[in-house]
Amino acid sequence: xxxxxxxxxxxxxxxxxxxxxxxxxxxxxxxxxxxxxxxxxxxxxxxxxxxxxxxxxxxxxxxxxxxxxxxxxxxxxxxxxxxxxxxxxxxxxxxxxxxxxxxxxxxxxxxxxxxxxxxxxxxxxxxxxxxxxxxxxxxxxxxxxxxxxxxxxxxxxxxxxxxxxxxxxxxxxxxxxxxxxxxxxxxxxxxxxxxxxxxxxxxxxxxxxxxxxxxxxxxxxxxxxxxxxxxxxxxxxxxxxxxxxxxxxxxxxxxxxxxxxxxxxxxxxxxxxxxxxxxxxxxxxxxxxxxxxxxxxxxxxxxxxxxxxxxxxxxxxxxxxxxxxxxxxxxxxxxxxxxxxxxxxxxxxxxxxxxxxxxxxxxxxxxxxxx
RNA sequence: GCGGGUGUCGUCAAGUGGUUAAGACCUCGGAUUGUGGUUCCGAUAUACAUGGGUUCGAAUCCCAUCAUCCGCC
Numbered sequence: 106x107x108x109x110x111x112x113x114x115x116x117x118x119x120x121x122x123x124x125x126x127x128x129x130x131x132x133x134x135x136x137x138x139x140x141x142x143x144x145x146x147x148x149x150x151x152x153x154x155x156x157x158x159x160x161x162x163x164x165x166x167x168x169x170x171x172x173x174x175x176x177x178x179x180x181x182x183x184x185x186x187x188x189x190x191x192x193x194x195x196x197x198x199x200x201x202x203x204x205x206x207x208x209x210x211x212x213x214x215x216x217x218x219x220x221x222x223x224x225x226x227x228x229x230x231x232x233x234x235x236x237x238x239x240x241x242x243x244x245x246x247x248x249x250x251x252x253x254x255x256x257x258x259x260x261x262x263x264x265x266x267x268x269x270x271x272x273x274x275x276x277x278x279x280x281x282x283x284x285x286x287x288x289x290x291x292x293x294x295x296x297x298x299x300x301x302x303x304x305x306x307x308x309x310x311x312x313x314x315x316x317x318x319x320x321x322x323x324x325x326x327x328x329x330x331x332x333x334x335x336x337x338x339x340x341x342x343x344x345x346x347x348x349x350x351x352x353x354x355x356x357x358x359x360x361x362x363x364x365x366x367x368x369x370x371x372x373x374x375x376x377x378x379x380x381x382x383x384x385x386x387x388x389x390x391x392x393x394x395x396x397x398x399x400x401x402x403x404x405x406x407x408x409x410x411x412x413x414x415x416x417x418x419x420x421x422x423x424x425x426x427x428x429x430x431x432x433x434x435x436x437x438x439x440x441x442x443x444x445x446x447x448x449x450x451x452x453x454x455x456x457x458x459x460x461x462x463x464x465x466x467x468x469x470x471x472x473x474x475x476x
Numbered sequence: 477g478c479g480g481g482u483g484u485c486g487u488c489a490a491g492u493g494g495u496u497a498a499g500a501c502c503u504c505g506g507a508u509u510g511u512g513g514u515u516c517c518g519a520u521a522u523a524c525a526u527g528g529g530u531u532c533g534a535a536u537c538c539c540a541u542c543a544u545c546c547g548c549c
Contacts, residue, residue: 145511166510204510225512251510294510325509333509354510375511382513398503431514 110290110317112349116459122342122368125458128318128349130196130248131288132188135163137349137370140361140451141198142377142444145171147191149444150378151436154193159414160445164196166373169241170205174224174231178244186246198249198373201238204322204354207256215255217272235279242289249290251320252280257298259328266298274310281314290317292351295340298323304336308343318349318371325354334363341368358387358450358474362467365454372451377443384428386439387446391473395439400425413445
């Protein structure tokens, strides 16, 4: 049987758990560590697929929950799958809908079978189970699909966290049984909230599956940074070393530095596009906000060392003007910049790992982004 | 020239005799983490057109001046 996925570890740091690799998928390779932009409704907000491609994105994330409710995943299947649907020929990852049901749906009823919820937009009732999620994700046709999990809130008590974790494990088994397409990699998700023994247990259970990659979920749900960091540090090394590790929903440049240091290979986050919509942008000198008056006559690009479309063509003064006038182009330019910045940031970490200098890079930029 | 209206922070605008003169925009910070697309939180201001008068007390009442708007000649 043909092998559709392959993860090759190119280098492991001697001073930390940082590592650099190449993850091969049916739609091309991903150079890890990598940051993945989020395109919830099969579009990275304010950007065309071409514009996303020009940022250097190697893979994008989309979403079962949203595409199931709108567009309809049968329609996308009939169209020929998400790559053709959105004219994107690189790898795609879809989230399972578990997190969205947890964070977005107003009315939801979780049972052993699955989750019943209402579409907050029109009130219609729906049901997603591990089997339904697998069917949805196979219809969408992403390269990487995620297990249907139950994400516990923060804070939460031990019993709730344990019950959610155990259900996630039982659902994981059902996901693997329901998944049929060998051209899709199913990543299990570690849960366990913020309890050491639960996280360790979940990492152990999840690792018993011979998956193409493994994810850590249930973080960035409102917990303090040091707590998040502790659980990433605890969990990541417990996952199989020869497979990519994906930290879901993270993060900031500092989150990337910490995650990579602890052995994470993949990240996704809405931050670059959401921040863009709020005017803030990343630079190699830290985070700034285009709304600030100091930029009104600034003829420099957003970042002088950035090669993105926005930086090669436009000034801070012009982009600030567009933003103040609420022109959508401002959001596009800032999104392009922020996405390209985080991708380049992850690829710079990769290069530093290959050079054996990641830890110095970590120290330097940890301070820059500490604020 | 005559008649009438209006003058409160950079802008808009509450307040019509009584303690530190609302609020919004702007400006300046902060937040945002597997996305309900312009959000949320906080901070900052030499502001009652000018000069008199009435009153225990005036942004508020009276007079004059100036500015501005409308109408008429």
